[in-house]
Amino acid sequence: MAHAQQQSFWSRYVFSTDHKIIGLQYLFTGMFMGLVGSFLAYVFRMQLAFPGEPVPLFGVVTPLHYNALVTNHGAIMIFWVAMPILIAGLGNYLIPLMIGCDDMVFPRLNRLSYQIFFLSTVVILVSLFVPGGGFGGAWTAYPPLSASAQYNHTPWGAPLWLIAVALEFVAFLLGGINFVTTVMNARAPGMGPMQIPIFVWMVVIASIVFMASVGPLVAGAIMLLFDQLLGTHFYDPKAGGDPILWQHLFWFFGHPEVYVVLLPALGIVAEVITVFSRKKLFAYKTILYTAFATGIISFFVWAHHQFVAGIDPRMAHLFTITTLIISVPIAEMTFAFIATLYGGSIELRTPMLWALAFIAEFLVGGVTGIFLGANATDIYLHDSYFVVAHFHYTFFPIAIIAGFAALTYWFPKMFGRHMNETLGKIHFWGTIIPFNFIFLPLFVLGAAGEHRRIYSYEHFSQLFTPGLQNLRVLATVALVVMLLFQFVFLYNFIRSLFAGEKAEENPWKANTLEWLAPSPPPHGNFAEMPTVYRGPYEYSVPGRPLDYWPQHLPN
Amino acid sequence: MVASTDRQRGSLGIPSAVLGMVLFLATEVMFFAGLVSAFLVVKARWIGAWPPPGQPRLPVEVTAVNTVVLLASGVILWLAAHDRAGQQTLAAVRRRSLIAALLGATFVTVQGFEWTRLLAYGLTMRSGPYGSFFYLIVGTHAAHAVAAVVALLWAVARLGSQKISADGFRAVRLFWYFVVGVWPILYVLVYLM
Numbered sequence: 001m002a003h004a005q006q007q008s009f010w011s012r013y014v015f016s017t018d019h020k021i022i023g024l025q026y027l028f029t030g031m032f033m034g035l036v037g038s039f040l041a042y043v044f045r046m047q048l049a050f051p052g053e054p055v056p057l058f059g060v061v062t063p064l065h066y067n068a069l070v071t072n073h074g075a076i077m078i079f080w081v082a083m084p085i086l087i088a089g090l091g092n093y094l095i096p097l098m099i100g101c102d103d104m105v106f107p108r109l110n111r112l113s114y115q116i117f118f119l120s121t122v123v124i125l126v127s128l129f130v131p132g133g134g135f136g137g138a139w140t141a142y143p144p145l146s147a148s149a150q151y152n153h154t155p156w157g158a159p160l161w162l163i164a165v166a167l168e169f170v171a172f173l174l175g176g177i178n179f180v181t182t183v184m185n186a187r188a189p190g191m192g193p194m195q196i197p198i199f200v201w202m203v204v205i206a207s208i209v210f211m212a213s214v215g216p217l218v219a220g221a222i223m224l225l226f227d228q229l230l231g232t233h234f235y236d237p238k239a240g241g242d243p244i245l246w247q248h249l250f251w252f253f254g255h256p257e258v259y260v261v262l263l264p265a266l267g268i269v270a271e272v273i274t275v276f277s278r279k280k281l282f283a284y285k286t287i288l289y290t291a292f293a294t295g296i297i298s299f300f301v302w303a304h305h306q307f308v309a310g311i312d313p314r315m316a317h318l319f320t321i322t323t324l325i326i327s328v329p330i331a332e333m334t335f336a337f338i339a340t341l342y343g344g345s346i347e348l349r350t351p352m353l354w355a356l357a358f359i360a361e362f363l364v365g366g367v368t369g370i371f372l373g374a375n376a377t378d379i380y381l382h383d384s385y386f387v388v389a390h391f392h393y394t395f396f397p398i399a400i401i402a403g404f405a406a407l408t409y410w411f412p413k414m415f416g417r418h419m420n421e422t423l424g425k426i427h428f429w430g431t432i433i434p435f436n437f438i439f440l441p442l443f444v445l446g447a448a449g450e451h452r453r454i455y456s457y458e459h460f461s462q463l464f465t466p467g468l469q470n471l472r473v474l475a476t477v478a479l480v481v482m483l484l485f486q487f488v489f490l491y492n493f494i495r496s497l498f499a500g501e502k503a504e505e506n507p508w509k510a511n512t513l514e515w516l517a518p519s520p521p522p523h524g525n526f527a528e529m530p531t532v533y534r535g536p537y538e539y540s541v542p543g544r545p546l547d548y549w550p551q552h553l554p555n
Numbered sequence: 556m557v558a559s560t561d562r563q564r565g566s567l568g569i570p571s572a573v574l575g576m577v578l579f580l581a582t583e584v585m586f587f588a589g590l591v592s593a594f595l596v597v598k599a600r601w602i603g604a605w606p607p608p609g610q611p612r613l614p615v616e617v618t619a620v621n622t623v624v625l626l627a628s629g630v631i632l633w634l635a636a637h638d639r640a641g642q643q644t645l646a647a648v649r650r651r652s653l654i655a656a657l658l659g660a661t662f663v664t665v666q667g668f669e670w671t672r673l674l675a676y677g678l679t680m681r682s683g684p685y686g687s688f689f690y691l692i693v694g695t696h697a698a699h700a701v702a703a704v705v706a707l708l709w710a711v712a713r714l715g716s717q718k719i720s721a722d723g724f725r726a727v728r729l730f731w732y733f734v735v736g737v738w739p740i741l742y743v744l745v746y747l748m
Contacts, residue, residue, distance in 0.1 A: 178575075181574045181578065184574060211578060214585070217589070220593065223593065232680050232681060232687045232691075239684070245593055245596055249593065
């Protein structure tokens with residue numbers, strides 16, 4: 001490693017082609033954007049609880065501010081937090097380690113992917129400060145609102161937002177090509193398709209779903225950008241265009257995107273619960289095949305977002321059926337996880353707490369989705385806070401809970417040190433309890449009919465229901481409490497980077513190949529390239545002295 | 556695209572450069588499918604005659620000839636790479652690839668010339684969905700064709716100095732075949748239907 005030591009800071013950490021450095025770049029950028037997205041949520045929640053009052057650290061929230069805050073909170077949390085952390089960050093860091101190779105197949109393409117992603121991050125942040133402010137047409141960017149500055153009042157913000165999203169797609173397209181090719185072509189000798197850890201499979205399936213769904217949205221985004229900048233009329237009904245067309249192109253990507261981030265989160269949970277219950281993953285093949293089924297069905301559910309958009313009612317029935325069908329494979333995976341836990345020697349370390357919380361909280365999100373997927377109930381609940389609460393009960397477990405499960409689980413591997421367990425548990429409970437107090441009230445508000453886009457009831461006094469304001473305040477207070485507890489995590493994370501207890505190679509006694517490499521792994525990962533002899537989940541095998549059986553040990 | 560270490564081909568037996576290009580082209584197919592489906596949806600909802608009266612007509616005949624030029628470039632590139640007798644020298648491969656690139660460049664030039672004429676007749680991106688979709692779809696293809704010409708010229712140069720692997724050259728050819736193969740579909744949809 002003498003050669004690596006001589007490299008300058010720039011070539012080692014900024015322009016590196018090493019998959020681990022690129023993974024950490026994605027991870028840290030994603031965590032930073034998570035702070036930005038949280039701050040935006042804090043500002044608009046304060047406005048909803050205390051309308052018109054100046055928000056500390058921000059000031060008075062105008063209607064245009066409010067729209068920009070909501071829009072960019074959604075876009076940032078999905079495209080700049082969930083995607084970079086779950087797929088690009090963890091995928092880059094872990095895939096070569098878990099399949100036993102030294103790097104990605106296309107290292108320079110990988111570096112380009114992060115550079116484009118970094119550029120997209122700069123563009124989205126700049127778009128918040130241009131004249132007119134950030135884009136405020138919601139993360140779904142429906143035209144005609146998004147297509148004309150005459151309606152959205154953000155002549156700079158809207159195109160910049162769209163360009164940032166498009167750049168982000170290019171970055172993840174390059175990443176996805178790399179992930180799939182690497183897993184297909186660079187696995188350690190002996191690692192057959194059924195010996196690949198579930199997390200790796202999930203990133204591969206997610207990448208394929210992403211690549212197959214993103215094309216139509218890029219096409220739609222180009223048309224929207226032309227409508228904004230060149231004055232074309234693709235989505236303008238006055239000139240023969242079709243605004244519903246955008247909704248189809250957007251949701252053809254937008255709904256599979258949900259599963260693009262969900263599948264890696266499920267993969268993280270699978271890795272963590274097997275290690276901390278010392279049991280073989282229940283029904284590996286079933287989980288794998290249901291993940292493929294989820295990926296395929298996810299292409300046939302998109303119009304359930306458009307039940308009130310004037311689509312043909314017969315089509316709405318079809319999409320109701322496909323939407324209810326897609327809950328079957330997800331439920332199957334949840335049952336497989338519970339069966340894995342059943343009878344295991346469960347050890348409630350911090351990563352395990354997060355993984356268990358994922359199963360519990362995601363269940364709430366999944367069950368409430370049934371009401372929104374059925375067209376009859378959706379017509380009432382559409383665009384209410386019930387929808388907001390539902391998708392936060394899916395996305396928060398996906399991006400935040402599974403993200404923390406992964407960070408706390410792989411932290412010893414990434415940085416060679418342990419995080420503090422007590423602080424980890426304080427942070428866990430300080431996040432999970434307030435989380436439920438934010439979004440359970442929103443279910444009630446939504447069921448009571450509160451519309452999700454109302455900035456202040458001063459202008460809609462006939463819609464104002466006095467008893468509901470307490471619930472809004474409760475949600476906001478819970479959010480502030482939850483955000484304050486994140487400082488516990490930040491303190492723990494930064495302190496552990498430098499002063500945490502040293503971690504050995506395999507602190508959790510896990511089977512997968514990344515735990516064979518030194519902690520942190522050097523350039524090239526393994527001292528000797530491993531050979532694989534068995535599947536990744538051989539825990540508590542009868543007749544063996546140890547309760548784990550790493551993949552690389554010969555029989 | 557030459558991999559830094561020796562990579563095995565994996566269970567699929569497809570070299571990494573080719574597999575990466577295939578995945579990219581799958582995304583491209585979905586991208587063009589998005590453009591075409593948007594076009595078909597707007598056209599299906601159009602009230603009245605299509606193409607709209609008073610709008611310039613597209614140059615069907617010239618473009619038909621141009622289509623043949625592009626298809627010929629694909630055939631020549633295929634011949635450059637598939638030599639059954641094994642007699643072909645590297646110089647011959649490069650010469651045939653260069654001819655393919657020049658035919659591709661001819662296609663783009665003729666397209667550009669026709670565009671300037673259409674613009675002069677008043678067909679612009681703002682003159683309604685007919686013009687918008689024409690320039691969008693045909694323009695997207697033209698951008699791909701330019702990229703393919705650049706990539707093929709780059710590959711021809713690299714073939715001379717032996718700096719491109721056989722798999723890398725195959726990946727570039729696959730991109731070329733995609734640009735050639737998607738064009739007749741777009742021609743029928745945009746010009747003829």
